[in-house]
Amino acid sequence: MLIESLNNLKIARRDLLINAMKGGGALVLGFNLPGSALFAADSSAALPGARKLDPARLDTWIAINKKGDVTAYWGKMDMGQGVDTAISQMVAEELDVKIEKVTVLFGDTYVMTDQGGASGSSGVSNSGVALREAAAEARQVLLEKASTLMNLPVDKLTVIDGVIQEQGNSTHTLSYGDIIGDKLFNVPLEWNGEIGNELELKSRAKLKDPANYKVVGTSVGRKDITGKIIPKTRFTVHSRVPGMLHGRMIRPPSAGATIVSVDKDSIAHIPGVQVVVEKDFIGVVAPKEWDAIRASRALKVNWDETKSGFPTTSEKLHDYIRKATADKSEVPENIGDVDAALASNKKPMEVEYEWPFQSHARMAASVGLADVKVESGGTVWTDSQKFYDTAICTAKMLGLKAEGEQIPVRSIWGPGPGSYGRSDSADGVLDAVVLSKAVGAPVRVQWMRNEGIAWDPKGPASVINMRAAIGEDGKVSAWHFHLKGFSRQDVSSREHSPSETLAGQLLGHTRKRNWTMSEPANSYGFANKRYSWDAIKPLRDMGSPLRTSHFRDPYGAEIHFAVESFVDEMAYSTGMDPVAFRLQYLTEQRDIDVIKAVADLAQWQPRTAARKQKNANGMLVGTGISYAQRNASVNAVIAEVEVNPQTGRVWVKRFFVGSDYGLIINPFTLDRTIEGNLIQGTSRTLFEEVKFDEKTVHSVDWATYPIVEVADAPEEVKIVKINRPELGPKGAGEPVTRVVPAAIANAVFDATGIRFRKAPLTAARVKAALDAAV
Amino acid sequence: MANQFNINVDGVDYQIEAEPDMPLLYALTNDLEHKGPKFGCGLAQCGACTVIHEGVAIRSCVTPVSAVTGKVRTLDGIGTTENPHPLQKAFIQSEAGQCQYCINGWIMTSLAFLEQNPKRTDAEIRDALAGLKCRCGTHMAILRAVRSAADEMAG
Ligand code: FES
Ligand code: FES
Numbered sequence: 071m072l073i074e075s076l077n078n079l080k081i082a083r084r085d086l087l088i089n090a091m092k093g094g095g096a097l098v099l100g101f102n103l104p105g106s107a108l109f110a111a112d113s114s115a116a117l118p119g120a121r122k123l124d125p126a127r128l129d130t131w132i133a134i135n136k137k138g139d140v141t142a143y144w145g146k147m148d149m150g151q152g153v154d155t156a157i158s159q160m161v162a163e164e165l166d167v168k169i170e171k172v173t174v175l176f177g178d179t180y181v182m183t184d185q186g187g188a189s190g191s192s193g194v195s196n197s198g199v200a201l202r203e204a205a206a207e208a209r210q211v212l213l214e215k216a217s218t219l220m221n222l223p224v225d226k227l228t229v230i231d232g233v234i235q236e237q238g239n240s241t242h243t244l245s246y247g248d249i250i251g252d253k254l255f256n257v258p259l260e261w262n263g264e265i266g267n268e269l270e271l272k273s274r275a276k277l278k279d280p281a282n283y284k285v286v287g288t289s290v291g292r293k294d295i296t297g298k299i300i301p302k303t304r305f306t307v308h309s310r311v312p313g314m315l316h317g318r319m320i321r322p323p324s325a326g327a328t329i330v331s332v333d334k335d336s337i338a339h340i341p342g343v344q345v346v347v348e349k350d351f352i353g354v355v356a357p358k359e360w361d362a363i364r365a366s367r368a369l370k371v372n373w374d375e376t377k378s379g380f381p382t383t384s385e386k387l388h389d390y391i392r393k394a395t396a397d398k399s400e401v402p403e404n405i406g407d408v409d410a411a412l413a414s415n416k417k418p419m420e421v422e423y424e425w426p427f428q429s430h431a432r433m434a435a436s437v438g439l440a441d442v443k444v445e446s447g448g449t450v451w452t453d454s455q456k457f458y459d460t461a462i463c464t465a466k467m468l469g470l471k472a473e474g475e476q477i478p479v480r481s482i483w484g485p486g487p488g489s490y491g492r493s494d495s496a497d498g499v500l501d502a503v504v505l506s507k508a509v510g511a512p513v514r515v516q517w518m519r520n521e522g523i524a525w526d527p528k529g530p531a532s533v534i535n536m537r538a539a540i541g542e543d544g545k546v547s548a549w550h551f552h553l554k555g556f557s558r559q560d561v562s563s564r565e566h567s568p569s570e571t572l573a574g575q576l577l578g579h580t581r582k583r584n585w586t587m588s589e590p591a592n593s594y595g596f597a598n599k600r601y602s603w604d605a606i607k608p609l610r611d612m613g614s615p616l617r618t619s620h621f622r623d624p625y626g627a628e629i630h631f632a633v634e635s636f637v638d639e640m641a642y643s644t645g646m647d648p649v650a651f652r653l654q655y656l657t658e659q660r661d662i663d664v665i666k667a668v669a670d671l672a673q674w675q676p677r678t679a680a681r682k683q684k685n686a687n688g689m690l691v692g693t694g695i696s697y698a699q700r701n702a703s704v705n706a707v708i709a710e711v712e713v714n715p716q717t718g719r720v721w722v723k724r725f726f727v728g729s730d731y732g733l734i735i736n737p738f739t740l741d742r743t744i745e746g747n748l749i750q751g752t753s754r755t756l757f758e759e760v761k762f763d764e765k766t767v768h769s770v771d772w773a774t775y776p777i778v779e780v781a782d783a784p785e786e787v788k789i790v791k792i793n794r795p796e797l798g799p800k801g802a803g804e805p806v807t808r809v810v811p812a813a814i815a816n817a818v819f820d821a822t823g824i825r826f827r828k829a830p831l832t833a834a835r836v837k838a839a840l841d842a843a844v
Numbered sequence: 845m846a847n848q849f850n851i852n853v854d855g856v857d858y859q860i861e862a863e864p865d866m867p868l869l870y871a872l873t874n875d876l877e878h879k880g881p882k883f884g885c886g887l888a889q890c891g892a893c894t895v896i897h898e899g900v901a902i903r904s905c906v907t908p909v910s911a912v913t914g915k916v917r918t919l920d921g922i923g924t925t926e927n928p929h930p931l932q933k934a935f936i937q938s939e940a941g942q943c944q945y946c947i948n949g950w951i952m953t954s955l956a957f958l959e960q961n962p963k964r965t966d967a968e969i970r971d972a973l974a975g976l977k978c979r980c981g982t983h984m985a986i987l988r989a990v991r992s993a994a995d996e997m998a999g
Contacts, residue, residue: 149943150941150942150943150944151942291936291937291939292939295935295936295939295941296925296936298941298944298947299928299932299935299936299944299947299951300924300925300928300932301878301879301880301920301948302879303879304879305879305882307873307882308873310877358874359874360862360863360867360870364863431979433884433890433892433943433945433978433979433980434882434884434892434945485943485944485945486943487943487945487946487979488943488979488980489943490979516883518886519884519885519886519889738939739939742939742942742982742985743942745981745982745985746942746980746982747981748981749981749982749984750979750980750981752981771887772887772889772890772977773889777977778981779974779977780970780973780983780987782983783984
């Protein structure tokens, strides 16, 4: 229904809105927005009427219909963590309406203003906070209008469930629907001039005191979930338009191989197939999906492999990183004199931690649909979490205007498999753009499983060197964190330019190298401290299956695996309990509080050395703690593990979490988000490593890139959340991930007495170490 | 050569024109426009495409349409918004799944299992669900949902 109705739209809403504004404004056009487009939509929700996509206008953000239904227009999207539901709570709260009355619409670049896509757990903390201001402003405007209509000063009015009434006189009322229903507010709203994550709005009204919250802080059920489980929701994978062809890509046998010739006769037996070859980009399209798949498998391509491949392998990767020339180095933090403290220390500690390339390995590989023309642009359907950038990139691919209000490409977002950063989600849709442009018809591209693991942008591999000086008094006098590895934005986390996509790179678009690294986030008050990094070149310059980009909490897991494992090593080397050691050095109260909370929850048993305990089943058991800040959130995790001495298998039996996300909007859904991070973090700590040789990547499916299985799920997860309403909501989408690896490694140390400094802690690796230790 | 195949899905007969080796999944998603079964791997490694064929949970991504001889049940057919299946109800209440892309596999595999094994232990549930993938890592909520649905189904 949705896609067809969208296709029938002759005029973009943006034009309609702008025309309406020119024509004097307040008239509602009755423009029937295919609200369903906006995958959050509930058809009973208010239609927007005429609104202009100007962030400095209230109508851009909030609309109210005659029934008093509120629609909020949100410029990010929800990846299944209930962010739209949380935002509807914030809007309902600030407007004083029932939660059922609020629908948050999102996912169309022609309907909502760009608030940055899914990014850095900023859904609630940035974009939700902006919409809260818009809601507060709407309430204020409505009160002012009511004041005139009811002939009463604003301070003699109250709002109960969307009905304004005279204080103490429940018969003298006006509803929001009566005042504004289906009309524009037509008022400005203070905007900070930024687009994307940094976009801020400010209401003239004072925000509600958290002490009076009714909806925020309650566990409203996720609004999207029913349509996905009683399956009516159209995912991007279901996108269809009339005349659509199916596309499949053909990948080279080795990384960077180039096309010499293509034998089109090899697929002559498959009906209706077209082959699209442009430089090193090659794909097929066919009317039937199965025919496209068969053709992509049967097509004979002659590749030149003389310059393909990698300079190293996954086995030798970390030595390669150690020896590689640093192309860019930085010292983002340098307090005191680390070198002097280390030089004067009798027994300085120095160890290294290794992390492999990891794949986003989404539940399904990239899918996208493009219906575009060089002359006029068109529409793309994508599940990319940066779908505003998809529109910009598509326009650039077509050689069209890609800036300002009137980008001639509309990008429509739909749900897809979880994406966890700059995954392959951005790449398939740009393949579709190239194919659609070439064949002059709408093309839907579905990547196959191997592409979704072997060809997605990878989380960067690294070696982290940790050094510390501990004096004779047992006090840490210096520590040095040094990260060496690949940039976390070898391709940008935003696909705003063809050169940042696989299709663009295969077509020969080049770009300047982008060096982005990261550093630890904690509040240890060690006297002398240095954070530094060396970034090295990617293993192939362009079009590489090992190009790197953001993978859920970019560099967070890698860095805090090293840092928090090393903190344990320092604690034991001074004969201190790891919890007591952390508490001794932490300087920020929120950090201290989460550690104390989780230690209580888990009934932490202090120890000053690995306990190497065995349970009744002969399993080695232990517990370990880890903690980290992320932006303004802070989490501590205790893992309780069982290590099988026969097989080396590590099982996290229990997780305990102490968390502080400022103001909690929705406790139940927040717990689910924390659990998801714990399990995905476990998967990355114990199982995940991209394998490659000099030729190409060999992690191509779930057999060659194993992830967590249901047998690995813990028996129990316990969470204690510290609510801090005074701080406002802080990001929760991904901050726990970075805390998990060291919690597990520290627990394995407690169980076995062996320090694992190389991730993942696979059964084979653990078994080998156990055998070697005997 | 494309052939004609008769398949019965959720109680309705359909005639599909397809190559004999085309997996059932493509008939379900393209010809029938079902929203439940999804393409995850095409390799029988993840379960996103699971349907029930004659009482057995099968991976429709590797089942040729020509091999479908019996009745097929899909997630699209087991409940409605007004009258959801106990498993659907439990998954919604537990907020099991984040992106929900994998959920078809977990529900349909659980359904086939629980219909045969109404009395089950937690360990048996984990065994029955082995091999299914959930990249969002929502296994805790999924297990909670399956346990609670199992209780309801057992009465
Ligand atoms: S899609 Fe069939 S098992 Fe993965
Ligand atoms: S909920 Fe996303 S893969 Fe399972």
